[in-house]
Amino acid sequence: MAQNKKLISILIIIIYLVLLVPYIIASNAGESGVVISNQRMDRSSLPSDVQDLLIYKNDSYNVILIEDPVTDVSKLKGKTAKERKVVLSKATQDKGSFIRVDDLTTDIYVTSYSIIDQPFEKLIIGDPVSAEFGGVIETINSEMEQLNSYISSDIFNLSEIVAVSKVDFLAGGLLVVLVLTILFHRMVALWNIPAIATLYSFQSFLAIVVSFLNKLEVEGISLMFGFLFILTLPLTLWMKKYEETEEGRQNIYKLYLKHNNILSKIKHKFGM
Numbered sequence: 001m002a003q004n005k006k007l008i009s010i011l012i013i014i015i016y017l018v019l020l021v022p023y024i025i026a027s028n029a030g031e032s033g034v035v036i037s038n039q040r041m042d043r044s045s046l047p048s049d050v051q052d053l054l055i056y057k058n059d060s061y062n063v064i065l066i067e068d069p070v071t072d073v074s075k076l077k078g079k080t081a082k083e084r085k086v087v088l089s090k091a092t093q094d095k096g097s098f099i100r101v102d103d104l105t106t107d108i109y110v111t112s113y114s115i116i117d118q119p120f121e122k123l124i125i126g127d128p129v130s131a132e133f134g135g136v137i138e139t140i141n142s143e144m145e146q147l148n149s150y151i152s153s154d155i156f157n158l159s160e161i162v163a164v165s166k167v168d169f170l171a172g173g174l175l176v177v178l179v180l181t182i183l184f185h186r187m188v189a190l191w192n193i194p195a196i197a198t199l200y201s202f203q204s205f206l207a208i209v210v211s212f213l214n215k216l217e218v219e220g221i222s223l224m225f226g227f228l229f230i231l232t233l234p235l236t237l238w239m240k241k242y243e244e245t246e247e248g249r250q251n252i253y254k255l256y257l258k259h260n261n262i263l264s265k266i267k268h269k270f271g272m
Contacts, residue, residue: 009180016172020203021136022158023165025098026070028210029131031107031124032100033066033085034141034158035093039116046088046115053106053125054088062092063116064128066099069137069162073121082159085122086115091129096141098134100214101126132213173199190252191239194232201229 026032041063043051054061064087071083093099104126115123131137141158148154177195181188204226211218218226243252 005183009183012176012179016168016176019165019168019172020206021133021165022140022162023070023169024203024207024210025131025133025136026068026162027166028207028216029098029100029134029214030216031085031104031126032098032131033068033083034137035095035097035099036065036067036084037116037118038062038064038092038095040092041115050088050115050123055105055125056090058090061088061090063088064093064099065116065118065120066128069159070166083122084118084120085124086120087124087126087128089126089128091127093128096138098131098137098141099128100131100134102129102215103127132210169203173203189240189243191236191243194236194239198229198232198236201225201227201232205229 039062040060042060043054043058046054046061066085066087068083068085072080073083075081087099087101089101101124104124106123106125108123109121110123137158140161144156144158144161147156174196176199177192178188181192204222208218208223208226243249
């Protein structure tokens with residue numbers, strides 16, 4: 001029985017960590033997305049106000065349509081869709097590639113530019129390059145397309161995988177600690193608090209690493225929280241070990257009684 005619980009706990013942790021990957025990669029690449037189409041267009045064919053935005057006066061440009069698997073935009077009748085962007089660049093990119101835009105010179109939301117025959121929400125001028133760990137996103141996208149082709153449907157897509165990954169990023173740390181605690185001890189404990197902080201800090205650390213590799217700035221507070229797990233991990237291990245001792249159990253029980261006493265006074269004060 002104990003062996004089964006250990007295997008289940010390892011499986012839960014592995015699933016939790018694996019599910020983090022798509023969202024962390026896709027949400028920490030700056031202006032990025034999966035290439036939907038790529039066509040070459042003469043500069044003179046572009047709207048005149050768009051031509052004025054171009055720094056390099058080349059005769060032609062690559063018009064790259066990308067879809068951001070993370071960002072939602074509102075559509076008519078309350079519907080939502082993933083944000084699409086047109087990138088004007090000298091370089092070209094293959095369809096299905098997960099790219100980020102480097103050396104960005106223009107980044108504006110648009111409503112009426114007639115550049116391509118598909119709708120888009122943002123116009124970007126810059127250099128498209130491969131995003132760090134973008135191969136993971138590309139593989140997932142390719143596998144989803146093959147699966148849809150095999151079952152003759154389109155119910156599986158990259159956006160749904162990233163959405164599940166986002167839920168894991170937001171709630172996974174809390175759920176993993178609670179599930180494992182109940183699985184082994186059948187009740188929550190004080191060490192759960194630093195344990196939860198440890199997992200969320202480690203998630204942030206992974207996101208920071210991806211952001212740095214993609215040459216993005218990271219705020220100081222986020223940077224500090226991303227390294228917090230270095231302190232909270234040993235604290236978690238110490239608290240867990242202490243709570244399992246006789247002294248620890250007695251002190252926790254005393255703390256529990258004090259907590260109940262304070263709550264009782266508060267309830268009495270407000271007539272509850």
